[in-house]
Amino acid sequence: MGNKQKTEKNLKRRIVKETAKLESESDQSDEEDFLNVVNNEEADSSDGDEEIEDSEDENNEFTEEESEADSDVLSAGGGEEEDADEESEDIDDSEDEEIDEESEKDESASDQEDESSGEEELQNESDKVKTKPKKGSAIEKTSDSSVEKTLNKSKTTIDSASIANVFHEYDHDTSDEEDIRNTVGNVPMNWYDEYKHLGYDWDGNQIIKPETGDQLDAFLKKMEDPDFWRTVKDPQTGQNVVLSDQDIELIKRIKAQKIPDVTFDEYAPWIEWFTSEVEQMPLRKFPEHKRSFLPSRHEAKQVSKLVHALKMGWIKTRAEQAALRAKKEPEFYMLWQTDDGAEDMRRIHKHISAPKRLLPGHAESYNPPPEYLFDAKEIKQWNKLKNAPWKRKLHFVPQKFDSLRKVPAYPRFIKERFLRCLDLYLCPRAIKMKLNIEPESLVPKLPSPKDLQPFPNVLAIEYKGHTDMVRSISTDKSGQFLLSGSDDCTVKVWEVNTGRCVKTIVTDSVVRSVEWCPNAALSLVLVASGQEVMLINPNVGDFVVSSKTDSVLREVPKSDAAVPERVRTTVQWAEPDEARYDRGVRISLQHFKEVTQVTWHGKGDYFASVMPDGQNRSVIISQISRRRSQLPFTKSKGLVQCVLFHPTKPCLFVATQRHVRIYDLVKQTLLKKLLTNSKWISTMAVHPGGDNLLVGTYDRKMLWFDLDLSTKPYQTLRLHGTAVRGVAFHRRYPLFASGSDDRSLIVSHGMVYNDLLQNPLIVPLKRLQDHDDFNDFGIFGVHFHPLQPWLFSSGADGTIKLYSN
Amino acid sequence: MVSKRKKKYSTGEAAQFMTRKAALKKLQLSLNDFRRLCILKGIYPREPRNRKRAQKGNTGIKTLYHVKDIQFLLHEPIIWKLRDYKIFNKKVGRARAVRDFEKLHKYLNNHPTLKLDHIVKERYPTFIDALRDLDDCLTLCFLFSTFPSMAHVPRDQSALCRRLSLEFLHAVIDAKALRKVFISIKGYYFQAEIKGQTITWIVPHHFSFTPQSKADVDFKIMSTFVEFYTVMLGFINFRIYHSLNLIYPPRFSSVTPGESEKLLVDEDVFVAERVAALNVSLSKSSNEAPEEDLDMDAFDAGDDAEKIEEAKKEAEQIKKLKTIFKGLKFFLNREVPREPLVFIIRCFGGEVSWDKTLFVGSTFDENDESITHQIVDRPSMDKQFISRYYVQPQWVFDSVNARDLLPVNKYFMGEVLPPHLSPFIDKDRDQQYIPPEARALYDENELEQQHKMDEGENSGGDDNAKEEESGKEDEEEMEADTATKKKSKLSVSTGEVYKEVPWEKNRQERQEFRLREKMVKKKHRKLYKSMMEGKKGRAKEIWLLRKKRRLHDEEAAKEKKQKKVGKN
Known part of the structure; x- marks a missing residue:
């Protein structure tokens, strides 16, 4: 039992120590402890005792254990207690002097001291246990290890005795001793799990594990022993220990996280050890240093630096900082005194303000009408133009939401604003006049075609018979017969009113140009076929006229003048043979190059023929009455396209590739050179008045020259889509017409006024498109009826068409 | 003495313009600073009349500034501030690099600021x-x-x-x-x-x-x-x-x-x-009424009467518009965008409030019996008051644009809304597509017609209606013709009525016009062409929209019919 009691005490002691340690760690630092000790000199001694214990706690576990063992010995053997104390003090010695001093004093005042300490540490202890060891307290002050050893031996013996005898005596033992029979030290006891023994006693004998009963024993014990629940096993000895009520109480308190000591008053008044009041006298032994009374020079330097910085404005005071912050906020005031009064100041030079953004249309609505939403095709188009967004017709895809809450954020909003910013500062600006007019207002106001009647507007008769392109057409002066020359090497004469082919004259070669003699007294036509130009009597119409023509042409005028060499090599007059005479050929002129065009002079005696390849001999003027030809030009003027006689004056119009030259045939001088400003002239026609010239070109233009006005065209007409091949004026009506490769025949009104101040009036009237195209050719010849407002056109499809009003 | 030969590009347009690079050199600024200066001063490049000449013979496109603009910048005082910035940045950079934080702090506190008032x-x-x-x-x-x-x-x-x-x-x-x-x-x-x-x-x-990419x-x-x-x-x-x-x-x-x-x-x-x-009116400095817009009579002298009449009408409408919501009390549900609606309603004299927990400044709560309209944007609500209309927010917008309170029945909670139309369309411009809904807004007849259309079955679209009208006209003409016929029958014998083919005349006119078109002066030809092209494009656009609408309407009608059949 005694053993049990001791172990019990041991446990108690250990727990107390643990808690004390906790307290000391949490509440007080070492320094405080130290000061505490210092204070203890005047203060009460009980604290001192506590202090010693604390300092002991700081030592390592082993010394603690030892001291405990010592105290155990003391409690057992009375007189040797001091020894153990001494030992612990020795250890302390090495650490601190003051503690040493203190403990010495402690010893001197041991009587009350120990008493109070005992009171504090262990509850309700009897004094006698304590006083006993004090009897021999001062016996040995200095002890060495040898003594210690002997002591240890004696201790064990005492110990063994104490188990048996001192039971009663130590029933309520309060000292810190512990019955350590096991000498293995503080090692984990599970090391001995596999052995029979638990360790060794002082003599080196094994301590045999006590018998542990089997399960049944344990159960029986549990059932029988009322203290079973408070029985624990001491791992050091393997003995069962029954915890006392106090132990239980202690454990409960610890579990409840209360201070284990029951007597400790948590609510005791606070003792202020370190007062805030300044003491009159310092607690230190030495006086304050002198420098503590002198102003610091370093600080003075710092202050002066700060003052300087303040002065310089490098650092600001709080007030200044607040003022500055207020200043940073923009301040607004009345910048403009009036709404529209401007002050004189330097401004941007000729400012162009940025245009405003276009306002949104219905398509941008969050809920647009359904037609604005893109269909599949438009979506496809939108996606296709991903790389060229400026070509899209809208810059966003219209969307429809059935409720406002479903409208999402517009992802390009920021980007759009950014682009606008870029435009504002980076886009070049210029003032552009915006025309706010209807496009119709640009179309010239012309009289209505209805008011300009009559003009040919319906297809009346078709003349069919030619098998190839009809290059050229002409009518006789009365307008009764129509003459046509075609690529099928025939010349046909048609009756205008019936559309009947009156006569067909076969030639040797392609007929390029035909022209009826303007002299009504002669029944004669001029035919250019290959290199030959023939004068043919068609033998139609008035018999008298035709027979008279024959008779006139039969007698060849005698001329004594020799034909110049140059002319002779160019053209040769010849009488036709019998067969050809029957065909109607009266005179033939053999040229040295192909003849493309022939034209009569107004009186019907002279005619001109054109050989574009003839260089300086490309134009020949021939006279029937004298059977004579002449070459008007000595120099080549370029590729001659077309020549015309002036209807009244002795003038010749010669159209080369780019220019039209007007020669006075009498004076043999160049009168004018008209600049056509086009690439290639195809044909031309002269107004019966003789003051206006119409030129058709291969580059789709028609040029109206007013010869009195200027050498530049008065008007350029682009009525056709392709090359213009034929132009013609009406002799009596103010009409002109043009035919081109786009198969269209355009009839226009071309009024020339007698008043020189008034410019000609040109109004396109009607576009007629009845010919078929053939090899990209459309219309070749255009000719007006001499009396009626009728129009003939010959086309590449081999037909001739008459349009009447 | 021989006069010095004039150097090319020393006068005229070449001397008036300056490339950006030259401007930078002259102003001694970095591109960033120059950009900033241009933005602040509102300087922009200008398009020269002849770019090649302005660029001193260089082809390609350069940013050209007017020389006077650059001189203007040269005299700007804030140009010095920009230079100060440059110095400031250098100082700060240095202080940061040598980790002199005291100085850094000092610099940062005294950074130069631009003053832009002038x-x-x-x-x-x-x-x-x-x-x-x-x-x-x-x-x-x-x-x-x-x-x-x-x-x-x-x-x-x-x-x-x-x-x-x-x-x-x-x-x-x-x-x-x-x-x-x-x-x-x-x-x-x-x-x-x-x-x-x-x-x-x-x-x-x-x-x-929404974060933007740096390239954008x-x-x-x-x-x-x-x-x-x-x-x-x-x-x-x-x-x-x-x-x-x-x-x-x-x-x-x-x-x-x-x-x-x-x-x-x-x-x-x-x-x-x-x-x-935005819900409380601000305090005034004085109670005098602020200067009103001038009275209409003040400036009408000199204008022609029609314009004055129009202006007066407009003014009256605007006067009415300013108070269209007066006396109405609105309550905004929490799903409705608060700020724009409060702004609009308050602009036109209405009272408005919202849930107290939504935002500060609500003046009355939902239980107020005097609320006339509650603006909701959800399909249904549990608790509804009989005393007020529950309308969708589009009603407010459409009412303002119509300058009148629109009937609420189309805008009730959960209704399919009519299309929301842009008010910024210029009605006077020709060649633009006007959706039927917009046409209904402009004149009453159309509105009625649409109502009829909505009620009745024949929802063929407005174009049909128009066609019908024109058809009617034709018929009238025909009737007139027959009347004259009857008369002639009485007096003389029967005669063949010459009936003009209607499109023939049109065709002829068009042909004539096409010929006349060719007489457009060369100077204007390109312009004319582009204008006509634009016109054609617009016409096509209109045609397309009309077609899409027609298809949509047909589809809708078919669906309706199907539904009806399904119900029966």
């Missing part, structure tokens, strides 16, 4: 000029007020933008200057008329900031614009407030924080919140 006055000589140029300013400020603090957008800037734009909204409310509103997929368009200037701005839909958007440039615009808007606000007899910055006389609140809240924040609520 530039505002210089760019906008009169107040009217400034108002004319307010569109971009407002749109950008409204956008920036939604921005978080970013690399190149300081927090102060977006806060200032928010403040100024709210102040402007208050001014518009007080002046009752709002004229047109429009919900687009981009945001809300507002158009106000101040001092005779129409100002249009966009407020984006209320969403948080350079916030530095936008921020520089905003730097100028805030100053400009501030001055404009100041002047507008003064002309409306309001105190600037805005203050409330009626609303003050309660005693208990006074202790808890910062007064500035309190006022700022009430300003943001």
Whole structure:
């Protein structure tokens, strides 16, 4: 039992120590402890005792254990207690002097001291246990290890005795001793799990594990022993220990996280050890240093630096900082005194303000009408133009939401604003006049075609018979017969009113140009076929006229003048043979190059023929009455396209590739050179008045020259889509017409006024498109009826068409 | 003495223009600084009449500035501030590099600031000029007020933008200057008329900031614009407030924080919140009525009567518009965008409130029996009051654009809304497609017709109706013809009626016109051609829209029919 009691005490002691340690760690630092000790000199001694214990706690576990063992010995053997104390003090010695001093004093005042300490540490202890060891307290002050050893031996013996005898005596033992029979030290006891023994006693004998009963024993014990629940096993000895009520109480308190000591008053008044009041006298032994009374020079330097910085404005005071912050906020005031009064100041030079953004249309609505939403095709188009967004017709895809809450954020909003910013500062600006007019207002106001009647507007008769392109057409002066020359090497004469082919004259070669003699007294036509130009009597119409023509042409005028060499090599007059005479050929002129065009002079005696390849001999003027030809030009003027006689004056119009030259045939001088400003002239026609010239070109233009006005065209007409091949004026009506490769025949009104101040009036009237195209050719010849407002056109499809009003 | 030969490109257009590189050299500025200066001063490149000459013979396209513009920049005092910035940046960089934080701090506290007041006055000589140029300013400020603090957008800037734009909204409310509103997929368009200037701005839909890729958007440039615009808007606000007899910055006389609140809240924040609520009128500096727009009679002399009549009508309409919501009490449900609706309703004299927990400044709660309209944007509601209409927000917008209170039945909660049309379409422009709904707005007959169409089955679209009309006309003509026929029958024998083919005449006219078209002067030919092309394109567009509409209507009618059949 005694053993049990001791172990019990041991446990108690250990727990107390643990808690004390906790307290000391949490509440007080070492320094405080130290000061505490210092204070203890005047203060009460009980604290001192506590202090010693604390300092002991700081030592390592082993010394603690030892001291405990010592105290155990003391409690057992009375007189040797001091020894153990001494030992612990020795250890302390090495650490601190003051503690040493203190403990010495402690010893001197041991009587009350120990008493109070005992009171504090262990509850309700009897004094006698304590006083006993004090009897021999001062016996040995200095002890060495040898003594210690002997002591240890004696201790064990005492110990063994104490188990048996001192039971009663130590029933309520309060000292810190512990019955350590096991000498293995503080090692984990599970090391001995596999052995029979638990360790060794002082003599080196094994301590045999006590018998542990089997399960049944344990159960029986549990059932029988009322203290079973408070029985624990001491791992050091393997003995069962029954915890006392106090132990239980202690454990409960610890579990409840209360201070284990029951007597400790948590609510005791606070003792202020370190007062805030300044003491009159310092607690230190030495006086304050002198420098503590002198102003610091370093600080003075710092202050002066700060003052300087303040002065310089490098650092600001709080007030200044607040003022500055207020200043940073923009301040607004009345910048403009009036709404529209401007002050004189330097401004941007000729400012162009940025245009405003276009306002949104219905398509941008969050809920647009359904037609604005893109269909599949438009979506496809939108996606296709991903790389060229400026070509899209809208810059966003219209969307429809059935409720406002479903409208999402517009992802390009920021980007759009950014682009606008870029435009504002980076886009070049210029003032552009915006025309706010209807496009119709640009179309010239012309009289209505209805008011300009009559003009040919319906297809009346078709003349069919030619098998190839009809290059050229002409009518006789009365307008009764129509003459046509075609690529099928025939010349046909048609009756205008019936559309009947009156006569067909076969030639040797392609007929390029035909022209009826303007002299009504002669029944004669001029035919250019290959290199030959023939004068043919068609033998139609008035018999008298035709027979008279024959008779006139039969007698060849005698001329004594020799034909110049140059002319002779160019053209040769010849009488036709019998067969050809029957065909109607009266005179033939053999040229040295192909003849493309022939034209009569107004009186019907002279005619001109054109050989574009003839260089300086490309134009020949021939006279029937004298059977004579002449070459008007000595120099080549370029590729001659077309020549015309002036209807009244002795003038010749010669159209080369780019220019039209007007020669006075009498004076043999160049009168004018008209600049056509086009690439290639195809044909031309002269107004019966003789003051206006119409030129058709291969580059789709028609040029109206007013010869009195200027050498530049008065008007350029682009009525056709392709090359213009034929132009013609009406002799009596103010009409002109043009035919081109786009198969269209355009009839226009071309009024020339007698008043020189008034410019000609040109109004396109009607576009007629009845010919078929053939090899990209459309219309070749255009000719007006001499009396009626009728129009003939010959086309590449081999037909001739008459349009009447 | 031989005179010196003139150097090429020393006079004329070549001497008037300067490339950007030359400008930089002359101004001794970096490109960044130059850009900033240009933005602040409103200098822009100019398009020369002859680019090659202006570029001194160089082909290609260069950014050309007018020499006088660059000289103008040369005299600008803030150019020195920009140079100070350069020095400042160097100092800061150095201090940071050597980790001299004390100095760094000092530098950063004393950074140079640009003062732009004089530039505002210089760019906008009169107040009217400034108002004319307010569109971009407002749109950008409204956008920036939604921005978080970013690399190149300081927090102060977006806060200032928010403040100024709210102040402007208050001014518009007080002046009752709002004229047109429009919900687009981009945001809300507002158009106000101040001092005779129409100002249009966009407020984006209320969403948080969406990050932009660096290649797309350079916030530095936008921020520089905003730097100028805030100053400009501030001055404009100041002047507008003064002309409306309001105190600037805005203050409330009626609303003050309660005693208990006074202790808890910062007064500035309190006022700022009430300003943001837009629901309380600001305190005035005096009770005199601000200068009204001139009376119509004052300036009508000299104009022709028709115009005056029109102007008077317009003025009357606007007068009516200003008070269309007067006497109405609106309550906004929490799913409805608060700010634009409060702004609109207050602009036209309505009273408005919302849930107390939604935002500060609500004046009455949902249980108030005097509420006339509750604006909802959800399909249904549990608790409904009989005493009020539950309408969708589009009703407010459409009513404003129609300048009258529209019938609410089409806008009830859960109804399929009629299309929302843009009010910015110029009605007088020809060659534009007008959707049937818009046509219905302009004249009454159409409206009735549409009603009929809606009620009846024959929903063939308006075009059909038109065709019908024209058909009627034809018939009338025919009748007239027969009448004359009858007469002639009485007197003389029967004769063949010459019936003109209607399209033949047309065709002939067109042909004539086509010939006449060819007589357009060479000078105008290209212009004419492009104009005609444009016209043709527009006509095609109209045709396309009309066709799409027709198809849609047919589809809808078919569906309707099917539904009916299904029901039966």
